[in-house]
Amino acid sequence: MAPASVPSSAFEYAPAPESRSIVDIAPSYGLFIDGEFVEAAGGKVFKTVSPSTEEVLSEVAQADAEDVDRAVKAARKAFEKWSALPGSERAKYLFRIARIVQERSRELAVLETLDNGKPIKETRDADLPLVAAHFFYYAGWADKLGHAGFGPDPRPLGVAGQVIPWNFPLLMLAWKIAPALATGNTVVLKPAETTPLSALFFADICRQAGLPKGVVNILPGYGDAGAALVGHPDVNKVAFTGSTAVGKEIARTVAGTRKKLTLELGGKGANIVFDDAPIDQAVEGIVNGIFFNQGQVCCAGSRLLVQESVQDELLDSLKRRLSTLRLGDPLDKNTDIGAINSEEQLTRITSLVERGEAEGAERWSPACELPSSGYWFAPTLFTNVTQAHTIARDEIFGPVLSVLTFRTPDEAVAKANNTPYGLSAGIWTEKGSRILAVANKLRAGVVWSNTFNKFDPTSPFGGYKESGFGREGGRHGLEAYLDV
Amino acid sequence: MPTTAPHALADVTASDSTLRRFLHGLPGVDAVGLEARAASLGTRSIKTTAKAYAIDLAISMVDLTTLEGADTPGKVRALGAKAVRPDPTDRTAPATAAVCVYPDMVAVAKEAVAGSGVKVASVATAFPAGRAALDVKLADVRDAVAAGADEVDMVIDRGAFLSGRYLKVYDEIVAVKEACGASARLKVIFETGELSTYDNIRRASWLGMLAGADFIKTSTGKVAVNATPANTLLMLEAVRDFRAQTGVQVGVKPAGGIRTSKDAVKFLVLVNETAGGDWLDNHWFRFGASSLLNDLLMQRQKLATGRYSGPDYVTVD
Numbered sequence: 001m002a003p004a005s006v007p008s009s010a011f012e013y014a015p016a017p018e019s020r021s022i023v024d025i026a027p028s029y030g031l032f033i034d035g036e037f038v039e040a041a042g043g044k045v046f047k048t049v050s051p052s053t054e055e056v057l058s059e060v061a062q063a064d065a066e067d068v069d070r071a072v073k074a075a076r077k078a079f080e081k082w083s084a085l086p087g088s089e090r091a092k093y094l095f096r097i098a099r100i101v102q103e104r105s106r107e108l109a110v111l112e113t114l115d116n117g118k119p120i121k122e123t124r125d126a127d128l129p130l131v132a133a134h135f136f137y138y139a140g141w142a143d144k145l146g147h148a149g150f151g152p153d154p155r156p157l158g159v160a161g162q163v164i165p166w167n168f169p170l171l172m173l174a175w176k177i178a179p180a181l182a183t184g185n186t187v188v189l190k191p192a193e194t195t196p197l198s199a200l201f202f203a204d205i206c207r208q209a210g211l212p213k214g215v216v217n218i219l220p221g222y223g224d225a226g227a228a229l230v231g232h233p234d235v236n237k238v239a240f241t242g243s244t245a246v247g248k249e250i251a252r253t254v255a256g257t258r259k260k261l262t263l264e265l266g267g268k269g270a271n272i273v274f275d276d277a278p279i280d281q282a283v284e285g286i287v288n289g290i291f292f293n294q295g296q297v298c299c300a301g302s303r304l305l306v307q308e309s310v311q312d313e314l315l316d317s318l319k320r321r322l323s324t325l326r327l328g329d330p331l332d333k334n335t336d337i338g339a340i341n342s343e344e345q346l347t348r349i350t351s352l353v354e355r356g357e358a359e360g361a362e363r364w365s366p367a368c369e370l371p372s373s374g375y376w377f378a379p380t381l382f383t384n385v386t387q388a389h390t391i392a393r394d395e396i397f398g399p400v401l402s403v404l405t406f407r408t409p410d411e412a413v414a415k416a417n418n419t420p421y422g423l424s425a426g427i428w429t430e431k432g433s434r435i436l437a438v439a440n441k442l443r444a445g446v447v448w449s450n451t452f453n454k455f456d457p458t459s460p461f462g463g464y465k466e467s468g469f470g471r472e473g474g475r476h477g478l479e480a481y482l483d484v
Numbered sequence: 485m486p487t488t489a490p491h492a493l494a495d496v497t498a499s500d501s502t503l504r505r506f507l508h509g510l511p512g513v514d515a516v517g518l519e520a521r522a523a524s525l526g527t528r529s530i531k532t533t534a535k536a537y538a539i540d541l542a543i544s545m546v547d548l549t550t551l552e553g554a555d556t557p558g559k560v561r562a563l564g565a566k567a568v569r570p571d572p573t574d575r576t577a578p579a580t581a582a583v584c585v586y587p588d589m590v591a592v593a594k595e596a597v598a599g600s601g602v603k604v605a606s607v608a609t610a611f612p613a614g615r616a617a618l619d620v621k622l623a624d625v626r627d628a629v630a631a632g633a634d635e636v637d638m639v640i641d642r643g644a645f646l647s648g649r650y651l652k653v654y655d656e657i658v659a660v661k662e663a664c665g666a667s668a669r670l671k672v673i674f675e676t677g678e679l680s681t682y683d684n685i686r687r688a689s690w691l692g693m694l695a696g697a698d699f700i701k702t703s704t705g706k707v708a709v710n711a712t713p714a715n716t717l718l719m720l721e722a723v724r725d726f727r728a729q730t731g732v733q734v735g736v737k738p739a740g741g742i743r744t745s746k747d748a749v750k751f752l753v754l755v756n757e758t759a760g761g762d763w764l765d766n767h768w769f770r771f772g773a774s775s776l777l778n779d780l781l782m783q784r785q786k787l788a789t790g791r792y793s794g795p796d797y798v799t800v801d
Contacts (some may be wrong), residue, residue, distance in 0.1 A: 010757045011538065011764055043606035062745030121527065316728075333529035387582050415634050432513040449515050 016333045018120045023111045025197065028059040031067055031220065032203035034074035035213030041066040046222075051117030052330050052339040052374040060196050063221035065228040068188070069290030072232050073219040074158040075186040080215030083156045083184035087143030094139030094181060096209040101132045104205070108198060111332070112170055115197045117375070118293050119330045126292075130455055133172040134473075138178035138455035141478060146185060148475050154482040155258055156184035158236030161229040163250075164199075165242045166192035166341050167296040167397075172241050173199055177216060178457075183197055183481040186238065188217045190229055190240075192341045196220035226252070237257060237481065241298070244395075244421075244466050262470025262480045264298065264462055266395040270416035271301030271452065273439065274409070275309045277428035281450065283317045286401070289426060289452040291325065291379055294340055295399040298467070299424035301452055303392060304403045304414050311405050315383065322379050323366040324484045340375040340398060349377050349398035356382050356391035361402070364430030387418055395421070409434065413441045422464030426452045445471075493607035493730060497694055500651040503777035507650060507690060513682035513718060517749035522627060524794065525757055526750045534627040535749065539784050540578050542748040542776075543570060545766045546736070549603055549705070549774050551612075555590045558767040560585055562801035564596025571781050574788070580777065581766040582635060586611070587624055588673035590631035605671070609660060612675075612704035613640035637671040639704060640688065642678045650691055671699035677709035685715055689722035692734075698801050707770060710740025711768055716751060718756040735762065739772025745783040748776055 008019050030037035040061040047056045063071075082090070108122040108131075116123075146152050154464060160180045164172040169191055180187050191199035203218045203303065219225055223246070230238050230250050237260045240250050242264040254261045273282050273291050289301025306314050319474065329371055330338035339347045361382040370376040377398055385392050385402040392402050406412040425444040427435050439447040445463045455461070460476035462468060470480050492598050530538055543709040548567045550559060563583050571577035582603035585593045593604045606628035610616035615622075625636055638660050644652045657672055664670050666762040676685050692700045700719055703710040716738040723734045736759070742748055748771060755763050763769050778798045 010532060011541075011752065011761060013528065014532040014534040016531045062593055125527070276512065278514040278517065279511040281514040281521070284517055284521050333527070430514075450517060 001030075013334050016331060017331045018110055018113075020110060020114070020331065023107045023114070025058050025111070025114075029196070029220070030061045030201045031063050031071070032200065032216075032218040033071045034078075034217065035207065037203070040064065041070070046193060048115060048180070048194065050114050050182060050374075051194075051249070051341050052248070052371070054373050057114060058197065061201070062218045063219035063225040064189070064273040066226040066271070067219055067221075068225060068232055071188045071219055072159055072229075072234050072432075074160070074214035075188050075217055076234055076369050078212055079156075079158055079186045079375060082186055082212060082215050084182070087145060087184075090181060090184065091139045091142035093209055093211050094135050094142060094178065097205060097211070097400065098132050098135035098139060100205045101128070101209055105129075105132065108170060108201060111201060112198050114331045115195050116166065117170060117330055117341055118337040119158035119338040120333055122293060123284075127168060127171050130457070131170050134178045134410060134457045135199040138151060138182035139474075141179075141448075144181040145478065145482070148478050150479060150482050151207055152484040154484055157481060158185060159234060159235040160185045160187050160481065161232060161235040161237060162187060162189040162239045163226045163229065163242065164189065164251045166195040167293055167298070169195040170198040170202065173202060176239050176335070177240075179477045180481050181275060183217065183478055185481050186215045188229060188235070190219050190221055190226050193220070193222050204237070225348055229280050230254065233482065239262075239470075239480065240264070242294055245270060247468060260480065262462075262472070263468035264470070265466060266397075266421055267298045267300065267463065268303055268393065268419045268421045269299055269301045269424040269426070269444070270303045270305050270396050270419075270442075271426040272406075272412045272416060273307060273314060273429065274412075274431070274434065275307040276430045277310070278450065279310070279314060282314065283321050284427040285426060285428060285450070285452040287321055287325070290401040291337060291399050292453050294337060294377070296341060296345070297395050297453065299388040299446060299453070300397075301424065302396060302401060303416075303419075304401055305404050306403060306417055307412070308405045308407055318381070319364065319366070321380065323380055325366065326370075327368055327376070327378065327479070328371060337379060337399065340377050342377055345397065346375040347375060349396055349400065351392060352391060352396045352398075353380060356385075356389060356400075356402075359389050361385045361389055361391060361392070387415060393419065409438060413438060417441075417443045420466040422450070450475060493694060496749055497651070497654060500649070500788050501648045503654060503691075504648065510686055510690060513686055515682055517713045518682055518718060520700040522717045522754065523718070525753050526713060528750075528752070528753045530749050538749045538752050539745060539787070540779050541764065542752060542771065543780050543784070544578040544581060544769050545769055546580040546773060546777050546780075547582045547584045547713070547739075548580045548777060549772060551584070551586060551705070555586065557590045558604070560589045561594045561596045564593050564602070566777075566799055566801040567602045567719055568597055570777060571784070573797070574785070577781065577784060581770055584637065584772070586639045587628035587631065587633070588603060590628050590633045592724070592801070594632040598653040603634040604632065605732040606633040606635055607639075607704075608633075608634075609638040609639045611637070612706040614641050615643075618659060620622075620664050621656070622659060625660055625749060629664060629668050633668055634671045635671060636660070637673055639675060641691070642675055645679065645688060645691075650687075654691055654695045655759070657692060660698040669698040671701045671735075672697040673704055675704055675707060676702045676711075676715045677707045682715070682718055685718050688720055689719050690726065693722070693726045693732070696792045697734060699737050699770070701737040701739055701772065705740030711738030711742055711772070713750060713754060717754050717758055720763070722756060723763070724735060725757045728780065733762065733768065735768040735770065737772055742771055742773045743775050745776075745780050748780060
């Protein structure tokens with residue numbers, strides 16, 4: 001054997017791409033209504049592209065108001081039988097779905113990576129295990145609703161209209177559909193226009209699991225379809241995850257009706273690092289907080305608040321760590337940072353970053369080669385940021401971290417809370433009493449300590465202020481789908 | 485006692501209390517986060533050319549070891565021959581970094597590897613317990629160095645460390661380093677399994693480096709918990725930070741429990757992404773492992789031929 005050739009840098013990993021051939025994407029997909037794939041009433045279709053290559057993956061039927069009406073009718077009809085089933089029977093279907101998700105997890109992970117642009121490492125190790133876990137968890141609740149603290153016999157609401165975003169297409173679907181079905185509701189769900197494929201594969205899983213027709217309906221489409229769904233008079237419950245602007249519109253639409261509403265909207269999470277923090281682990285948490293899913297996470301820790309006394313040390317460590325991030329082909333198992341989901345989103349990130357520079361913040365990115373096709377943005381760090389900067393106030397929804405400093409715990413809390421949002425926050429300190437004291441003062445739905453972006457079906461998730469209301473996950477997540 | 489602490493940190497070792505204050509002022513370690521990071525680096529997928537390179541690199545980093553009461557000159561000579569030429573069927577396989585033996589076997593080992601570039605390391609200082617008077621430990625070291633040892637692996641006094649007598653541990657390392665003279669490099673073994681907390685491992689790493697260790701090493705291989713990805717990652721962070729602060733580069737040697745090529749490659753990923761490429765060389769990183777070598781050789785044969793051979797196609801020395 002010839003001596004192993006020495007790669008150019010000391011240890012250059014060879015590419016390790018996951019196989020694309022394990023997922024079979026059809027050239028076109030219909031809407032999933034009443035257990036069947038059907039064409040859109042208006043005959044319209046749209047293309048879904050892979051953000052890392054700009055390759056067209058498939059053509060998908062585009063729902064309009066007429067399709068929404070068809071789907072809601074199907075769901076209404078299915079509701080009678082589905083809600084009358086004993087909880088233990090509904091649980092069987094949910095367990096079956098969970099097991100099929102696990103069996104097909106590799107295929108779904110590749111699909112999600114192709115359609116969304118996020119690294120296979122994340123779909124494989126985070127998204128898919130959580131999707132299965134949510135179905136398993138809510139399957140467990142289906143026959144125990146009388147013991148969930150909402151009275152002895154809580155009733156389902158009826159037809160749930162659900163609109164989900166493109167950042168975690170399948171996981172957001174699971175967060176919405178699993179509790180809805182467990183509590184006896186039926187569902188019409190609209191996935192985002194840039195990432196409809198995994199929801200359509202999920203429709204196939206519903207059929208594979210023998211789920212009764214009409215219990216789950218999937219309507220790929222644009223905002224107009226979402227608006228039609230939210231405004232449909234026969235929808236009893238609206239659940240939305242997405243931008244704060246759209247959330248406000250939905251709140252206006254639903255106001256004055258008898259519909260129940262939960263909103264999970266934007267965020268500008270503060271990640272607070274005290275001077276006694278475990279620095280190396282805090283750096284990992286900061287990286288995870290803002291670069292997980294290219295920062296396209298509503299609970300991203302996009303504002304780093306560092307105690308001034310450790311600012312230099314922490315920033316040095318952080319910059320060194322960012323230099324080791326691997327950006328590129330999302331199907332490569334060694335990739336840490338994938339593509340931005342769409343051209344539109346890339347434009348938004350770019351313009352906010354330019355604004356940050358124009359307002360005087362200092363921009364830094366590691367040396368990093370961006371692929372020539374697809375939508376890419378290098379991990380970016382802004383220092384010298386103040387509360388008055390746009391990048392410290394507006395949600396960027398991209399791999400961009402703003403670094404601010406503070407001197408005392410009170411100042412940290414004041415700055416962390418000084419935002420219209422309130423979804424997540426992080427605290428890094430070795431002092432347990434400080435974790436409790438600070439966490440109690442933070443106006444955020446989730447506060448992580450010495451960790452970040454940890455999700456679990458058993459723990460409730462949701463926001464304060466402009467980050468929305470209502471909780472998903474855990475026992476609390478049942479309430480949104482029950483008449484209590 | 486002469487201080488060997490680098491200039492930037494010279495006053496840290498002025499007294500027991502300054503040393504304690506310094507070591508306890510190091511950033512804490514969050515166990516969950518550390519282990520999560522080590523596990524996530526373990527999922528790096530290493531294929532084809534990178535794997536071939538990594539396997540050869542790992543072979544060149546092995547300290548081939550025999551530390552048994554039953555060691556004989558014959559056994560040590562066989563080990564030396566294997567270190568020089570690990571795979572008799574394939575001359576392109578690189579030599580290992582060193583052979584590691586007890587002090588009384590140094591002369592035999594030295595002769596066995598003469599002219600090959602393979603180093604001879606010796607575990608001196610009342611290995612593995614380290615429970616002997618300082619004079620005895622120093623005599624052990626001098627004996628090994630006089631017999632030609634290129635490297636000395638010393639164990640620290642864990643009892644003194646755990647009872648907070650850091651200066652005693654420091655002074656011992658300084659004395660041993662002095663006994664090594666200019667010719668032998670010093671590896672300081674912490675026995676991380678007995679230090680029990682990650683905070684202690686970070687403190688011990690800095691203590692060892694302040695005292696002039698050329699290498700910091702996880703364990704003797706004689707206790708239940710030896711090298712793990714997490715404790716090695718932590719020590720790699722320590723050498724990285726130490727160099728940033730003092731300009732002095734120190735090597736790292738995980739020892740015990742690393743048996744497969746897959747494990748070894750994971751450790752190389754830790755080195756690459758934590759301390760960096762400057763440590764990817766057997767002057768700065770070693771594996772204290774013996775059974776590892778045969779697995780590396782079998783993987784190497786697999787890459788060359790496309791077939792798994794079997795344990796009878798590598799030597800058992």
